[in-house]
Amino acid sequence: MLSAQNISVSFGGFNLFDNLNFRLGTGDRVALIGKNGAGKSTLLKLISQEQHPSRGSFSLEKDCKIGYLPQDIEFENTVNLIEETYKAFNEILEIENRLEFINNQLEIRTDYESDEYLNLIQELTELTTEYELVGGYKYKSKTERILLGLGFERNDFNKPTKSFSGGWRMRIELAKLLLRDNDVLLLDEPTNHLDINSIIWLEQFLVKFRGAVLLVSHDRVFLDNITNRTIEIIQKKIFDFKKSYSEYIKLRQELIEQQKLAKKNQDKQIQNTEKLIDRFRAKASKASMAQSLIKKLNKIERIEIDQEENKTMKLNFPLSKQPGKVILETKGVSKQYGDNLVFSQVDILLERGSKIAFVGQNGQGKSTLAKIIVGEIKYQGLVSLGHNVEIGYFAQNQSEYLDGKLTILQTVEEAATENNRSSVRDILGAFLFKGDDVDKKVSVLSGGE
Structure with a gap:
């Protein structure tokens, strides 16, 4: 179905891949794993032809179609959900537009015996047949079925795409991908913004999918439930076994x-x-x-031990000051966007030492509540912080706040205080940025990095 021959990739003198070779066949559901920065997302972009290798090539079987779901999704914000999803059917939409044009012409023209009029009738007949063959009478019901499976409701269909949260926007792109009848699916962190029900639905879909799937994920349960093969990228090479992730x-x-x-x-x-x-x-x-x-x-051919990618981050969040017993209290907090009431009369009391999970379906207001607590957005009600409480906030789209022109070291030095400025390199080391790594520009880092 798809094969990679001697794929090598270099960036500014740094070799990311060196002579990678592998094949994807029908029924392969492959977990693509490796540490942050190993090149997982880059490999997906190469296969989807969004990027090109320095050396080597990919070959596809005739008529093989590839669908790619990137980590970062961008939409045209002037259309609604159903219109954006219909873009999966470009061929059908083009035929529809042409049919509409021909029908309009036949209504207003009176030269019934002319060659142009007869040619329009002939084209109408041919396009109507083609429209049926490519699924023109079924694509709307198919679209609704996929959207409902991904957790959307019918009253969402006419909402503008800009009104949806990051998780829901990712689902829109996933819906388009699933509707295109691709032979190979490339999925980069598809569960990042999905709730439990949608993850279960996606698992069931991928298990039944007859083509090949190559996916990047840090969700071990998701990988084990789906994959039958694992490819790991280590030190510019790949290790390929027909085993599920845990095996x-x-x-x-x-x-x-x-x-x-x-x-x-x-x-x-x-x-x-x-x-x-x-x-x-x-x-x-x-x-x-x-x-x-x-x-x-x-x-003698010297035996080399494959590098073990078992380094882990060492995290510590020391208190700058000892806070009081009550960390946070909200009374009657409500938030509304236009006619959409996100939540109403929320009362919360958090005490020192608490570890709290905000859970709920996408769009129910988890991120909104976090933004209210840190004072990013306006709201109704009362939010009060306890004595000596300082908040650290890591947003869903935190990477968007980074300046790609700065180095890792410069970025963290900007955030440092007088108390820890001398420890910046040690702190970066705890996050696995060693030696010259700290001089890399933020723009060249992977999503995880």
Whole structure:
């Protein structure tokens, strides 16, 4: 269905991939994994032809169609939900526009016997047949079914796309992708903004999907429920096993342990051989034997242990000041956008030491409530912070606030205080930015980084 041959990618002298080779076939549901910055999103962009490799090529079977869902979605904000979703059917929409034009012409023209009039009738007949063949009489019901499956309601269909939250906007793009009858689906973090019901629906859809799926996700349960193959990107190479994610992780660890044992035995063998060489060199009668052992030693293919990507971030959130018992209290908090009442009369009391989860379906106001607490948006009611309370806020679209022209180090130094400015490099190290990494521009970082 799709194959990659000797794919290499370089950015400004840095090699991201080096001679990658793999194939995707019908029924493959592949988990694409690797640390942040390993190149997962880049590989999806290469396959979808949004980017091009420095060397190598991709080949597709005839008429193979690829659908790509990126992490970041952009929409034309002047259309409503149903209009945006119908864009999945460009061919059908073009035929519809042409049919409408022809019908209008036939209504207003009176030259019934002319060649132009007869040609319009002939084209109308041909286009009507083509319209049926490409699903023109079914695409609207198909669109509604997919949108309802993704959690939209019928009264959402005429709402402008700009009125939907990030999670819902991602679902609109996902709906378009699912409607295009693609043979290969490339999904970059598809569950990031989905609620539980929508994740379950997507799982069921992908399990039944007859084509190939290549997806990036940090949701282990989602990966295990869907995938039957795992490709991991490590140090410019890929490791490819026909195993689900958890099975692969277990197998990889077993293989690394086997490599370590084999390398230990090989190192011992090499050490013994080197001792023999040193001993034989000291005797003229054994010089030829020493040379023979040296040649044998040089021919040994040294075992290298695959790099283990097991580094983890070390996070700590120290209190700048000891807060009081009550951290936050809201009384009668309400929020309304036009005619849309998001929530009403919300009363919350948070005490020191609490760990709180805001849960609920997309669009129910979780992010809105967070923005109210940090004072980003206006509201009705009362929000009061406790004694010595300082709030740290990490938004859903936090990366949009970063300046791509700055380096990692400059970005974090701007946020530092006098108390921790001298520790900026140590803090970055805890987030796995080591050495020269801190001098990278923010614009070249992956989404996770």
